[in-house]
Amino acid sequence: DVQLVESGGGSVQAGGSLTLSCAASPYTIRTYAMAWFRQAPGKEREGVAAILFRSGPTFYADSVKGRFTISRDNAKTTVYPQMNSLKPEDTAMYYCAANIGVGGRWDDTRSYRYWGQGTQVTVS
Secondary structure (H helix, E strand, O other): OOOOEEEOOEEEOOOOOEEOEEEOOHHHHHHOEEEEEEEOOOOOOEEEEEEOOEOEOEEEOOOOOOOEEEEEEOOOOEEEEEEOOOOHHHOEEEEEEEEOOOOOOOOOHHHOOEEOOOEEEEEO
């Protein structure tokens, strides 16, 4: 079974940066499509960024383009979103997601079978 473990969340002031991590097995990181989603209180879960297959392509929500960068480190079996210029509206629970492929939209939650437990990001 695929297990995803997120870390790196926390509180940061607006304009600051955070790097989240999603750890998984080497096979998962190398092979699966990986994505990050977020969910703010009272809102639907939305796609933030995705990296499909070994070295891309990558996709970003319009709200984070130019500020977030998703990458994978196959040696460390981790997928990162580097988040810069954070805004209060980035406050949410962030989830890592994975699937062997993405048959639909990259930002559709139904495209991913495996999910982590989430890590909270608070921007003030």
